[in-house]
Amino acid sequence: AQSVSQHNHHVILSEAASLELGCNYSYGGTVNLFWYVQYPGQHLQLLLKYFSGDPLVKGIKGFEAEFIKSKFSFNLRKPSVQWSDTAEYFCAVRSNFGNEKLTFGTGTRLTIIP
Amino acid sequence: GAVVSQHPSRVICKSGTSVKIECRSLDFQATTMFWYRQFPKKSLMLMATSNEGSKATYEQGVEKDKFLINHASLTLSTLTVTSAHPEDSSFYICSARDRTANPSTDTQYFGPGTRLTVL
DSSP states (O other), X not given: OOEEEOOOSEEEEETTOOEEEOOEEEOSSOEEEEEEEEOTTSOEEEEEEEOSSOSEEEOGGGOEEEEEGGGTEEEEEEXXXXXXXXEXXXXXXXXXXXXXXXXXXXXXXXXXXX | OOOEEEEOSEEEEOXXXXXXXXXXXXXXXXXXXXXXXXXXXXXXXXXXXXXXXXXXEXXXXXXXXTEEEEEEETTEEEXXXXXXXXXXXXXXXXXXXXXXXXXXXXXXXXXXOEEEEEO
């Protein structure tokens, strides 16, 4: 069975700081990887996804993530955060076999201080 | 992007009553819909997967007789919490996959969630 670990439970940064949120997964086969964001009071939104090809994927709002297969990692990055990035961030993995379910990490709460 | 709606957004009910939550894909047809439960400061826990026209597949530990799922059409799935109790209070989120997308590359779209409070 697949699993996802997000080691940072709560991250507090000042505006303009650089961000990196860790995500590690365990699964023996090929996977699809996702980062979702949940702004306060809002539904989950897709930030970016990796299926194949270039391991550095760019998403919305200036976010990017790098898939490092040897490390089973898919860390999320943003060079300069804004107050509006305050939200909960979830990493998720899905087996690359059609209708397999998404497995979510426990989430990282990001608080940006103006 | 694709839109998934849920209704109601909030519901308060008495212990022992049943509550139905609707999930609709508004601009696409969903072969598969998922129901999650989100606990405070915790991740999303998948409860069940439903495919249109067939029985839902429940995750281990989820009572299928308590959480009834119906996927009557390609745009509608319902979750009914039967004989609700205070411990069923939670945030329930549905998600849908686009039928026309390549299964190996498509994305799940999430509804806004339903906050259930059982008194």
